[in-house]
Amino acid sequence: MLDFGLIQAHTLYLAQDATATAEASGGIDFYSFVNQLLNGIGIVGVLLLTGLGLAITFGVMRIINLAHGEFIMLGAYVTFLMQSAFQMDLLLTIPFAFLGTALVGAVTELTVIRRLYGRPLETLLATWGLSIVIQGVVKLIFSAQLKYVKSPPYISGNLLLMTRQDGTPLISISYYRLFIIAIALLMLGITLYLLYKTPLGRQVRAVAQNRDMAKCLGVNTSLIDLLTFAYGCGLAGIAGAVISSLKSVSPPMGQDYLVDAWMVVVTGGVDKLIGVLAGSFLIGESNAAIAYVLNDPVARVIVLAAVIVLIRYRPEGLFTVQKRA
Amino acid sequence: MTQVLDGVQRSTFPVKLFITAGIVFLIFFILPFLVGVFQTALISKLLLFGALAISLDLVWGFTGILSFAHGVFFTLGGYAMAYYLKLNLSSTNNNYGVELPDFMVWNGLEQLPWFIAPLKFFPVAVLAMVLVPAVFAYIIGWFIFRSKVSGVYITIITLAISSALTTLFISQQAYTGGTNGITDVAILTLLGIEITDINLYWVILIFTTLVLAGSLWLTRSNLGLILRSINENERRISYLGYDVASFKIFIWTLSAAIAGIAGGLFVPLNRFISPVYLAVAFGTQVVIWVAIGGRGTLFGPLIAALLLGQVQNYAERVTQDWQLIVGILLLVVVLFLPKGLMGLVPRISPDKLLIPSPNPSAGYVQARLLDWFTPLQGSFRTVQEWLTRGNRRH
Numbered sequence: 001m002l003d004f005g006l007i008q009a010h011t012l013y014l015a016q017d018a019t020a021t022a023e024a025s026g027g028i029d030f031y032s033f034v035n036q037l038l039n040g041i042g043i044v045g046v047l048l049l050t051g052l053g054l055a056i057t058f059g060v061m062r063i064i065n066l067a068h069g070e071f072i073m074l075g076a077y078v079t080f081l082m083q084s085a086f087q088m089d090l091l092l093t094i095p096f097a098f099l100g101t102a103l104v105g106a107v108t109e110l111t112v113i114r115r116l117y118g119r120p121l122e123t124l125l126a127t128w129g130l131s132i133v134i135q136g137v138v139k140l141i142f143s144a145q146l147k148y149v150k151s152p153p154y155i156s157g158n159l160l161l162m163t164r165q166d167g168t169p170l171i172s173i174s175y176y177r178l179f180i181i182a183i184a185l186l187m188l189g190i191t192l193y194l195l196y197k198t199p200l201g202r203q204v205r206a207v208a209q210n211r212d213m214a215k216c217l218g219v220n221t222s223l224i225d226l227l228t229f230a231y232g233c234g235l236a237g238i239a240g241a242v243i244s245s246l247k248s249v250s251p252p253m254g255q256d257y258l259v260d261a262w263m264v265v266v267t268g269g270v271d272k273l274i275g276v277l278a279g280s281f282l283i284g285e286s287n288a289a290i291a292y293v294l295n296d297p298v299a300r301v302i303v304l305a306a307v308i309v310l311i312r313y314r315p316e317g318l319f320t321v322q323k324r325a
Numbered sequence: 326m327t328q329v330l331d332g333v334q335r336s337t338f339p340v341k342l343f344i345t346a347g348i349v350f351l352i353f354f355i356l357p358f359l360v361g362v363f364q365t366a367l368i369s370k371l372l373l374f375g376a377l378a379i380s381l382d383l384v385w386g387f388t389g390i391l392s393f394a395h396g397v398f399f400t401l402g403g404y405a406m407a408y409y410l411k412l413n414l415s416s417t418n419n420n421y422g423v424e425l426p427d428f429m430v431w432n433g434l435e436q437l438p439w440f441i442a443p444l445k446f447f448p449v450a451v452l453a454m455v456l457v458p459a460v461f462a463y464i465i466g467w468f469i470f471r472s473k474v475s476g477v478y479i480t481i482i483t484l485a486i487s488s489a490l491t492t493l494f495i496s497q498q499a500y501t502g503g504t505n506g507i508t509d510v511a512i513l514t515l516l517g518i519e520i521t522d523i524n525l526y527w528v529i530l531i532f533t534t535l536v537l538a539g540s541l542w543l544t545r546s547n548l549g550l551i552l553r554s555i556n557e558n559e560r561r562i563s564y565l566g567y568d569v570a571s572f573k574i575f576i577w578t579l580s581a582a583i584a585g586i587a588g589g590l591f592v593p594l595n596r597f598i599s600p601v602y603l604a605v606a607f608g609t610q611v612v613i614w615v616a617i618g619g620r621g622t623l624f625g626p627l628i629a630a631l632l633l634g635q636v637q638n639y640a641e642r643v644t645q646d647w648q649l650i651v652g653i654l655l656l657v658v659v660l661f662l663p664k665g666l667m668g669l670v671p672r673i674s675p676d677k678l679l680i681p682s683p684n685p686s687a688g689y690v691q692a693r694l695l696d697w698f699t700p701l702q703g704s705f706r707t708v709q710e711w712l713t714r715g716n717r718r719h
Contacts, residue, residue: 112660116660121391121476121477125616125655128609135652136646140646262481262484295496298493298496301492304486304488308489312469312472315474315475
């Protein structure tokens with residue numbers, strides 16, 4: 001992706017050099033559009049990270065987890081805590097964010113989710129209640145004040161893909177966006193590896209396909225449930241840690257990501273994990289493109305409306321092979 | 326045999342209940358004279374929320390469609406009324422000397438948009454208050470219920486609708502007043518008489534009573550039976566030849582209309598409407614009233630809205646963490662009391678006004694608590710086993 005972008009930009013640079021100021025206004029429009037699409041890459045990264053955990057809990061376990069946003073928020077708070085207490089680098093806090101939220105996730109599975117298997121609407125309600133409780137507790141501990149997380153200095157600044165002759169940036173992407181998408185792709189890779197190349201992953205898939213049969217064959221399903229849910233929450237925690245320095249950290253921050261994460265998962269379908277990548281790419285980039293032509297809120301409304309239409313006609317997601325009922 | 330006969334001979338007309346209901350209605354009727362102005366306004370507001378909760382109960386408790394979008398229908402009705410009141414204020418005493426509402430002037434609109442202009446007339450506004458939410462709900466219902474979309478996805482769709490409309494209303498500042506919504510509206514005047522708070526209270530009381538009575542009647546009718554059967558086993562009811570989608574669309578639209586009227590009555594009382602009531606948080610609030618009150622009981626959600634509102638009023642003076650309490654309450658209700666607080670009340674009358682349920686009592690709660698702890702032990706054992714077994718697994 002990135003290589004492609006660089007090559008493209010280079011050739012474009014040459015081309016622009018040749019035509020100089022011939023089509024200045026048209027040219028600038030084009031570049032800002034490219035910039036917008038590159039910004040979209042950042043959104044894609046965030047969506048992928050936030051959607052991935054949900055794809056695990058919903059796709060594999062069929063749990064409607066409305067507290068997903070709060071696990072993201074918890075991850076962000078772990079990062080904040082680590083940074084303010086130990087002056088830790090943001091990158092180093094990521095494992096702690098994973099472990100911290102995975103632990104909370106495990107406790108949630110044991111106390112709430114486990115009791116509601118096979119009752120999706122009740123699970124939905126309970127996790128919604130849980131999200132309110134987590135928000136409330138975090139607010140009690142940290143107060144509602146906005147907290148700020150410093151991003152590491154070595155990933156600040158912009159990668160200039162194209163500059164004008166006078167050196168002002170024409171097309172650029174911030175390193176932080178690249179960092180987000182890199183982490184997101186890395187986590188996707190790790191998850192795919194765990195799910196398809198390890199014995200544990202095989203058991204997880206077995207439970208997802210046919211719980212009773214897996215149980216008969218000696219898979220410890222309740223343990224698999226526990227681990228899978230904790231892992232999904234841990235991924236949300238990583239998302240929170242990475243996102244924390246984009247905006248401020250506050251108790252209701254997770255709510256913003258919840259609907260988006262759901263839209264990604266629903267668009268991509270949960271049959272194959274790779275659908276999440278496709279879903280986040282589609283939503284992130286179309287959002288960026290529409291926002292360029294119209295404006296941000298309208299883009300959001302249009303994308304949400306499109307997703308609703310999509311759910312209506314393909315509730316199993318765009319990138320799912322149709323199964324026989 | 327005698328029991329059967331006894332059942333047949335018993336009057337189908339619930340006399341006791343009507344007497345009780347009459348007394349409760351009378352108490353509520355004279356309540357404004359007993360409590361202060363503030364309480365009157367608060368109770369009017371809570372009665373409206375109660376009606377809103379009943380409307381959600383119709384679709385969720387009886388038909389099994391969990392919706393987070395009822396705040397949306399409520400607010401759409403509210404905006405219709407708010408435009409009416411705002412426009413009528415504008416023409417009499419507007420600060421800017423034009424017929425435009427202030428927020429439109431601030432945002433550089435030069436004339437009234439065509440779709441808002443007719444709302445200046447009371448009949449149009451009242452019609453819009455009912456029809457806008459109802460038609461919107463009908464379109465959504467027609468769109469989602471005639472498909473293979475299942476329960477959980479419908480709920481996610483309602484979340485998306487609520488989220489999308491909130492964004493839309495906030496962004497279209499010139500038409501909707503943005504985040505502030507429509508404020509400083511005129512006092513409702515009917516036939517030249519200003520409707521005071523106490524009159525409004527009675528109007529609202531009558532409205533909520535009608536909603537409750539109508540819903541009771543509806544859910545006890547054959548239609549109610551079909552709705553309940555859809556909740557129980559949708560496939561079987563469709564095999565019996567009923568068009569499930571039509572029933573769902575009907576109750577969904579009706580419920581949205583009720584929510585819209587509640588929203589319309591809310592504005593003259595509250596004196597403003599804003600996207601706060603569109604947002605998912607308010608939709609959740611409605612869901613919580615129904616869940617805590619007890620799904621499919623109609624009385625439960627109304628009582629829950631009234632009680633929680635009162636408790637909130639007092640709790641917010643001492644603590645800022647009211648939401649936390651609500652969250653815990655919701656969790657407890659979902660985990661231990663699936664029938665809500667109404668599930669704790671032993672059935673008062675033999676009349677089948679409350680949904681028949683296995684007599685829940687204190688023992689029932691105990692059993693639920695035990696249910697909850699037993700798997701916990703099991704899972705500890707699981708972890709223990711897993712730790713001790715170590716590498717032997719593969």
